[in-house]
Amino acid sequence: MKIKICSGSKCAFYGASHILENLEELKESLAEMDNVRKDFKLDIELIPCVGDCKENEKTAPLVFVDDERIPLATGPQVMERVIRAAVIKKP
Amino acid sequence: MKDSFVDIITIRRKVFTDIAKLAYEDADLSKLNKEIYKLLPGEMATYRESIFRERAVIGERLRMALGLSARTAAETGAVSDGIEKIDVDRRVYTPPLVEVIKIACEACPGRRILVTDNCRKCLAHPCVNVCPVGAVSIGKERAVIDQEKCIKCGRCVKACPYNAIVDTDRPCAAACGVDAIGSDYLDRAEIDPDKCVACGACITACPFGAIADKSEIYQLIRSIKRHDNVYAIIAPSFVSQFGSLVSPAQIFEAIRALGIRDVVEVGMGADLTTLNEAVEFMEHVPEQKPFLGTSCCYSWKLMVQKMFPEQDPYISESSTPMVYTARQIKEKHPGAKVVFIGPCLSKKLEALQDHVKDYVDFVITFEELMGMFIARGIEPSELETSSEPDDASATGRAYAYSGGVAEAVEKRIHEIDPEFEVRSEGVEGLHDCVKLMKTAKAGLKDGMLLEGMACVGGCIGGPGTLMPTKRAKRNIQKFAKASHFASPADNPHLSERDKPHFSETESKTESEKESGEE
Incomplete structure (x- = not known):
């Protein structure tokens, strides 16, 4: 799974850095869980300002999960997608 | 910054952005009411039980961001009441700096040991057996603690096999290292301004966002718009604060893009602090001063002043990095205005002091x-840069994290005299600062250099930061390594006047060196 987090000023200021923290901690948790798919890999990438926030106020923070665009993203929302893809069965 | 308090942090930031926008647009502040509806539109509450209360709270937030005091429910009138007096281009706010927004405070109870419904009324009931004052008994539903008898030792908390007993406190008071938070007549938090040292720990800790500090962004922007000679000086912890993809040079460029004439690293002033504190330590410890406390953290210094007045003279007399840096700019550019940009709230208070405010x-x-x-609409990561910041030595840049100041001073002492013996100890967080001073007062730290940092992690853990401390530290270490000057003594930008004029120690060590060479 590839997650791209927009790291433009607005996104970073309004929550993107929290989402990054959430995901990095989740990545550590996943490494310790034994019900994670063997082939699951989590790639987190910071990308430069996408620029969408300039046209639409309701954008930042912006995250892409496997190229699905998620405006006004939150940590729990993105983490849930990761868990859904990564975990075989609830512990 | 407390990472997981996203909603509270985001509201606060939206308020800052909004106030900055108003200042840049020369907006009519009498229409401030509109901003409340812009920030919290619609009919439904998002954060609290009612949209009316949410709007009232954000109104007070806007006022504090403009430099005014937060009002109580007895005083709240129009959000723009009294706004004319802050609509200026110079500093206007008056202490107290850190205030409880009373209408946002939920009057959390003070510290208590509580039995939760995890309790199974077990046969062994170790909670009863370990209590030294007979405060715990087994009630009908669960164990019961007699709050009158309880001395809050926490033994039952540790003894319970079901984690059914908790030690709980109001977060603001628990975070306060100087015991400055009491209660008002409605049991809401109240800050004692005589005890408060403006570290900002309570602001970060409050889960209701009910504590805030006053801001001067509005007046600063008015000043930038009016004068073309506003200079920024930026604290050593600035590296990587504005996004992982933004370089130090781009941060400088972004600040210039705001209309600020130029930017200087406060690490430069830190170099002067290092030079002076090193000499002060060598000359005065332990004869005149049993120990020497570092001077750069104003909350630490203020704590010593308020709680340990007899030990106050043992805090270094050297000026702080902020003061050295600002003074140099004022001398070089007469008439210039200086804005200090940092992670710190107490610097806002330090700047009001008689010897600093000019x-x-x-x-x-x-x-x-x-x-x-x-x-x-400035995107620092997209800015072209022509030159790298080059104002500070490696050790001046390392002032940003705990341990960095003492290390810089020690290193400098050893440059002057490799044989000189110096022991140091550093603490971070105001609670530990107080503990350290207690032991120092008792004479247990004699002969030592004591570094006090009110924030956990040092300045990179300050309440005005944007980046997690771990990441910030890594990037600052990289930036420090990239400095052209290994020692503050190599830094060519320092004013001669502010360098230490020690004769005793240096002449002594130099003559010793000479005699050694002979």
């Missing part, structure tokens, strides 16, 4: 600066 015109945090970038 040098530092404004103080804002990294968080407030970021609000200004967003208000102006």
